[in-house]
Amino acid sequence: MPWNRPLMIVLLAGLVAVTWWRLQPADGQIHRSQLLMGTVVEIMAGGRPTGQLEDAVDAAFAEMTRLDLLFSSYRPDSEVSRLSQSTRGGEVSAETAAVLALGLEVAQRSGGAFDLTLGRLKSLWGIDGDNPVVPDRQAIAAALAGIGPKALTLDGRQLSKQSGPLQIDLGGIAKGYAVDRAVAVLKEHGIASAAVNAGGDMYLLGQRPERPWRVGIQHPRNKDAVLETVQVDDRAVVTSGDYERFFEQDGQRYHHIFDPQSGFPARGCQSVTVIADSVALGDALATALFVLGPQAGLRLLDQYPGAEALIVAADGSLHASEGWTKYQVTP
Amino acid sequence: MTVGDWLVILPLLCSALAGVAWVAAAPGGTRVVVTQDGQTCFTAPLDQPRGFDIEGPLGLTHLVIDEQGVRITSSPCPRKLCLSMGPARHTGDLLACVPNRILVRIDSPGGEEAPYDLLSR
Structure with missing residues (x-):
């Protein structure tokens, strides 16, 4: 067969292109995990160029970190800690107001089965600490005094506590809100397929490829x-x-x-x-x-x-x- | 063929062969991937039994890979919650010791189809 220079070069270039194309991830998917809000947060995202996915996931993690600084009961400088320390309540951020509004609604509809004011009780048990104990019943009764769906009142962004010693605990809802916000950030970055999972609380955005x-x-x-x-x-x-x-x-x-x-x-x-x-x-x-x-x-x-x-x-x-x-x- | 032909063909041929070799050498099968602060510090095949230690800020966390998957068997953390998480064995499964800043993930570069994408627990 005679040497056909243009044909051979085109064939070889084609081989190179196909080989390097095969080396790229099939659908630009990334999977990242971080320890945040006292748990493992993992974000999977796909369907966009890797650079865009990286930027979106970075922004989603940054948003969750920001919210942790607002909601954490363990950080004395968090907004929730400041509310717990205050005797009457005060003005809260839009994010904290959103979490409180939803929490108070579920608290009311559930007849108090869900409660945002269990901070004293949880501290008494030490359930999140290194040395949890079963408290005596008298101490438990004291920790339950004044709690319930009516213990907090929210008017716009103004929160009122019915009694000073109430300790606010958003542990049953804040992590979920942070995941929702992370998903919103991913959407703002044009991501249509993602999963955000914070210790089992998760949102599944769109679909994985084909299912x-x-x-x-x-x-x-x-x-x-x-x-x-x-x-x-x-x-x-x-x-x-x-x-x-x-x-x-x-x-x-x-x-x-x-x-x-x-x-x-x-x-x-x-x-x-x-x-x-x-x-x-x-x-x-x-x-x-x-x-x-x-x-x-x-x-x-x-x-x-x-x-x-x-x-x-x-x-x-x-x-x-x-x-x-x-x-x-x-x- | 002229010298010029070879100057064009050889780089193209080498580039194609390098790509094929890279694909062939890529890790296949299911792997255990351990990360700390976002950095991968250990990987091993899930189908090869072994024990290994990962050092975190609190000390050594010991992990075992066996026929059940990978699990944490001893940890310097106070509550030992990571010990009760059981084994991870499917692609996407996670184990974590939050106090000792250790994350363990099952990864499958070969694209093994897991029965689920995430585990809610």
């Missing part, structure tokens, strides 16, 4: 097993379980989800998974349902048409809301 996101739900009593897998897009998935944070004393296990009525860990459920429009709402509802137990919990869920739940009761039985099945992955 919805699949989320495994941890089995509450078998850490090696998945209870169910659900398929979602543009939805939040939040799980609260008694296995997440707990300690044992005198052979009894005490976990971190408290019943505001008794001041002790709620005993009606092993875990609750909520699928909702936003992670903040899912976060608050998962806690409220856990405290209320399966029957009362599902009745509360009727007030939130966009939300579905799967509850594992204390005896291990499963209780799902009517629309849950539409998310289940059929084997």
Whole structure:
């Protein structure tokens, strides 16, 4: 065969181009994790050039870091800590007002099963610290004095505390709000496919390439097993379980989800998974349902048409809301 | 062929061969990836049993890779919550010791299809 210079050069250049094209990630996907808000936050994003994804994810993490500085109960200079220290309340940022408004609404609708004023009770138990203890009943009663849905009043951005010693704790909702904000930042950067997961509180934006996101739900009593897998897009998935944070004393296990009525860990459920429009709402509802137990919990869920739940009761039985099945992955 | 032909063809050929070699050498299979403060500090294949230590600000965290996956078996952190997380074995699974700033992720550069993308717990 005669030497055909232009043809050979074109063929070789084509080979080089194809080889280097194959070396590039198929769809420009990135996956980053950081320790933030006392948990692991992971963000997966795709569908855009890698540089754009990197910028978007950096901005999303920065937003969550900013919110942590507002909401943290552990930072004495946070807005929430300043509110707890104040005797009457005060003006709050737009972000804190948004979290308080949603939290107070769920607190009211749940009859106080979800509560933003459990700060003193949680400190008493030391559940987030290194040496948790079961407090005596007198101390628990004192820590519950004055709490409840009416303990805080929000008028625009003005928060009023009904009693000075109330300690505000946004732990049941702030992480979810931060995930929602991170998702909003990703959207502002033009990202249409992403997952933001903060220790199990997650939002699934758009779809993975060619299919919805699949989320495994941890089995509450078998850490090696998945209870169910659900398929979602543009939805939040939040799980609260008694296995997440707990300690044992005198052979009894005490976990971190408290019943505001008794001041002790709620005993009606092993875990609750909520699928909702936003992670903040899912976060608050998962806690409220856990405290209320399966029957009362599902009745509360009727007030939130966009939300579905799967509850594992204390005896291990499963209780799902009517629309849950539409998310289940059929084997 | 002239010298000029070779000057064009050889770089193109070398570039194509380098690309093929890079693809062939790329790590395949499922891996355990350990990061600290965003930096990867350890990787190992998930199908090769072994134990290893990662040093964090509190001291050494010991991890084991076995037939169940990878798990944290000892940690200097006060509450030992990371020990109760059980094994990670599917692509995307995460383990973490927040006090000792250690993150463990299962990664699959080969694109293994996991039964789920994320785990809600």
